[in-house]
Amino acid sequence: MIKDLYKYRELLKSNVKKEIRGKYKGSFLGVLWSFFNPLLQVAVYAIVFPYIMRIKTDNYLQYLIVGIIPWTFFTTVINQGMITVRMNAGIIKKVYFPREILPISVALSGLINFFISCIIILLFCVFGGLGISWHLLLLPFIAIIQFFLTLGLVFALSAINIYIKDTEYIVQFIINMLFYGTPILYTATLFPTTVRWILYLNPLTELVDFYRDIFMYHQMPQLHHFIYLVVVTGFVYVIGRLIFKKLEKGFAEEV
Secondary structure, three states, X not given: OHHHHHHOHHHHHHHHHHHHHHOOOOOOOHHHHHHHHHHHHHHHHHHHHHHHHOOOOOOHHHHHXXXXXXXXXXXXXXXXXXXXXXXXXHHHHHOOOOXXXXXXXXXXXXXXXXXXXXXXXXXXXHHOOOOOOHHHHHHHHHHHHHHHHHHHHHHHHHHHHHHOOOHHHHHHHHHHHXXXXXXXXXXXXXXXXXXXXXXXXXXXHHHXXXXXXXXXXXXXXXXXXXHHHHHHHHHHHHHHHHXXXXXXXXXXXXX
């Protein structure tokens, strides 16, 4: 795959640019919506949610922003990546190229947008009095893990969606449920220790905690949690890639 990606690197680059520019094409603010969307979400949750759940957490605004932006990265890549093969049906039928380029382009554009959006997190942390520390050097490593976790899911879902048209509706429902199953709006400590481990079976819980560790708490993520996340990511990526390779043979006939 690496050899193919290098050979078709210009196509990959142009696809990534298209994904970044195309999302907000024609809108007045353009790419600035990458900043405004998470900020608007945070504004709503910061006003409403503490009163509904009676949450009393220090630096709740920063707590929210550090959770919302990685979540936006995840959901944007899943939603766009899941339909990317079907949206490029015309090219698939006419030209040969490694089909993996399509989901990889979506995931890479999401990663770039995420790194840009991290400027918002930094501003909130600095002006909120939390400051920054050397732990931010871990940001690229954590983001790359999220990239491969999400890419593995996109590989599988984009291929399955060609054959089962209801996939995107089912996945959207699961994502909505998963949002409330991930400690983004609330703290995991709201749950008793006897059931809290269930939250941590969710790899997104681990990811959000890691981001909070390096942005807010200036500490290293716990090693056993890190190992668990890497193992789950590797498993999801390998299975997703196998599903994609197995099903891609019929893309031209099914799209």
